[in-house]
Amino acid sequence: MTWExxxxxxxxxxxxxxxxxxxxxxxxxxxxxxxGCGIRELALFADLEEExxxxxxxxxxxxxxxxxxxxxxxxxxxxxxxxxxTGLVKLVQxxxxxxxxxxxxxxxxxxxxxxxTLQDEYEHTAVTLRPALACRIPVDVVHKLSRExxxxxxxxxARWHQSVKQADDWLTGLSTxxxxxxxxxxxxxxxxxxxxxxxxxxxxxSREDLGAMLxxxxxxxxxxxxxxKRSQVIVERKANAFVCDDRVLxxxxxx
Amino acid sequence: MTWExxxxxxxxxxxxxxxxxxxxxxxxxxxxxxxGCGIRELALFADLEEExxxxxxxxxxxxxxxxxxxxxxxxxxxxxxxxxxTGLVKLVQxxxxxxxxxxxxxxxxxxxxxxxTLQDEYEHTAVTLRPALACRIPVDVVHKLSRExxxxxxxxxARWHQSVKQADDWLTGLSTxxxxxxxxxxxxxxxxxxxxxxxxxxxxxSREDLGAMLxxxxxxxxxxxxxxKRSQVIVERKANAFVCDDRVLxxxxxx
DNA sequence: CGTTAATTTGAAGACTCTCAACTGGTGTGG
DNA sequence: CCACACCAGTTGAGAGTCTTCAAATTAACG
Numbered sequence: 001m002t003w004e005x006x007x008x009x010x011x012x013x014x015x016x017x018x019x020x021x022x023x024x025x026x027x028x029x030x031x032x033x034x035x036g037c038g039i040r041e042l043a044l045f046a047d048l049e050e051e052x053x054x055x056x057x058x059x060x061x062x063x064x065x066x067x068x069x070x071x072x073x074x075x076x077x078x079x080x081x082x083x084x085x086t087g088l089v090k091l092v093q094x095x096x097x098x099x100x101x102x103x104x105x106x107x108x109x110x111x112x113x114x115x116x117t118l119q120d121e122y123e124h125t126a127v128t129l130r131p132a133l134a135c136r137i138p139v140d141v142v143h144k145l146s147r148e149x150x151x152x153x154x155x156x157x158a159r160w161h162q163s164v165k166q167a168d169d170w171l172t173g174l175s176t177x178x179x180x181x182x183x184x185x186x187x188x189x190x191x192x193x194x195x196x197x198x199x200x201x202x203x204x205x206s207r208e209d210l211g212a213m214l215x216x217x218x219x220x221x222x223x224x225x226x227x228x229k230r231s232q233v234i235v236e237r238k239a240n241a242f243v244c245d246d247r248v249l250x251x252x253x254x255x
Numbered sequence: 256m257t258w259e260x261x262x263x264x265x266x267x268x269x270x271x272x273x274x275x276x277x278x279x280x281x282x283x284x285x286x287x288x289x290x291g292c293g294i295r296e297l298a299l300f301a302d303l304e305e306e307x308x309x310x311x312x313x314x315x316x317x318x319x320x321x322x323x324x325x326x327x328x329x330x331x332x333x334x335x336x337x338x339x340x341t342g343l344v345k346l347v348q349x350x351x352x353x354x355x356x357x358x359x360x361x362x363x364x365x366x367x368x369x370x371x372t373l374q375d376e377y378e379h380t381a382v383t384l385r386p387a388l389a390c391r392i393p394v395d396v397v398h399k400l401s402r403e404x405x406x407x408x409x410x411x412x413a414r415w416h417q418s419v420k421q422a423d424d425w426l427t428g429l430s431t432x433x434x435x436x437x438x439x440x441x442x443x444x445x446x447x448x449x450x451x452x453x454x455x456x457x458x459x460x461s462r463e464d465l466g467a468m469l470x471x472x473x474x475x476x477x478x479x480x481x482x483x484k485r486s487q488v489i490v491e492r493k494a495n496a497f498v499c500d501d502r503v504l505x506x507x508x509x510x
Numbered sequence: 511c512g513t514t515a516a517t518t519t520g521a522a523g524a525c526t527c528t529c530a531a532c533t534g535g536t537g538t539g540g
Numbered sequence: 541c542c543a544c545a546c547c548a549g550t551t552g553a554g555a556g557t558c559t560t561c562a563a564a565t566t567a568a569c570g
Contacts, residue, residue: 093427097509101427118409118416123423146408153401153408154373160415161373167422168378172348172356175430176470179558207517215431217559222517239567254352434526462549472527477549511570518565526557533550540543 061136071126078116080136087132091124102213182214183224184252316391326381333371335391342387346379357468437469438479439507
């Protein structure tokens, strides 16, 4: 079976700027293009052994998305599961009245669109917040591996478990308390990149997205960030990239 | 292996008012005590076939809890998964500052404490909101079945999936918008019992719990309910049991 | 360099929280 | 049987927070 058989030859959408093909064996064997790929340690196939990979005879797409790209829309045909290698992705759920709420963030190593293994439509809209590198795994591959090896089961369960846990924490942490508290908690749990001088930096996103994550308006999100900047609790290094005073943030977050 | 081997002979806690033993075969074969049990259609073992059940040689506890009983506390040793047959259970997550948030409600057919299959501690505190009948399934049974039959896998995945979906809906539906909107949405998605005269009735819970579900204070929750009562959108039949005007509720809920 | 989008800020009003008092029902002990 | 304490629910008033609508400012881009 090939990608063409699945009707996946065309790019997912216009935002998809590059598609590189690689057989799964390549990913596994650590060929150049996959050097530094976290897939072996982090991702869905972490527990698999080399023999398992030999069961797969279907290419895995490795895709580079630009920031703001749509991985899929809610309701789209769900034929693949996506593993995120670099970047950050938001899962958006739309409400009846047209407003939207971001229900989860996905980081490198996370699996996106896991529901594809159980139903034929995606539940959310998945959008990159920054340029992102991802691997698109056809659900047939997952199903086949699932039949052949029990090792994948535990990983799948673990992924589901992780999603539930994150959803619960998102609710209690980022959807409870004052806007200031929520912003502080968000900043604390944001992935930190170590800057050039070794100081930890966290890249924020648009105020609109921040609001949609915390359940407050764009203006309120903006005010809170602006306030933190003025009081020097966070210091802007580059555009939307901050050095955070975690001690004070934890205090604001209610420890 | 028996329950005693697992150290489960003692009741889970003082709130457990009755324990009845039944072998899983009994449940499957539809013996009297299991007549009307939804386990075959709804629950974790829905897909299993008779031969699968013969693999189990460990008793399943059937437990009757009174309202407000604690099924388990966050951090408790997680040795069993629980299937709810009747009643309603809340999952409570505690925050650093001691306050609490209810992250999910579980209804008949739902599986409680699924994390027991993956880790040895429960993540939430599970408390009955009404008298409840539940079956306690040792994780060893789940693991054994999991090894022997692939049919359980799909059910487990489906359960996880369901949890994630409910968590996401809980966030977007019950944690977004004004307090009035949230209360309306909550009432709309509450399980309805058909009253004596055939009219659908929904039993509400304490204002404190309602507040903890919606992320508002007890007083605000009370005000919203009182207001709906005054405006006749909901009519109290018995204590805390209402007939709801769904048309108006949907309007308040924002369509 | 002009135009557009994103962010910030202001001010008024709506909403929610806090603290406090009041109500009605339940259970206990005298 | 009554007095009392206790608890959940309700209500009130003022303070505080967030939203809304609008305008000003800054950043981004062709």
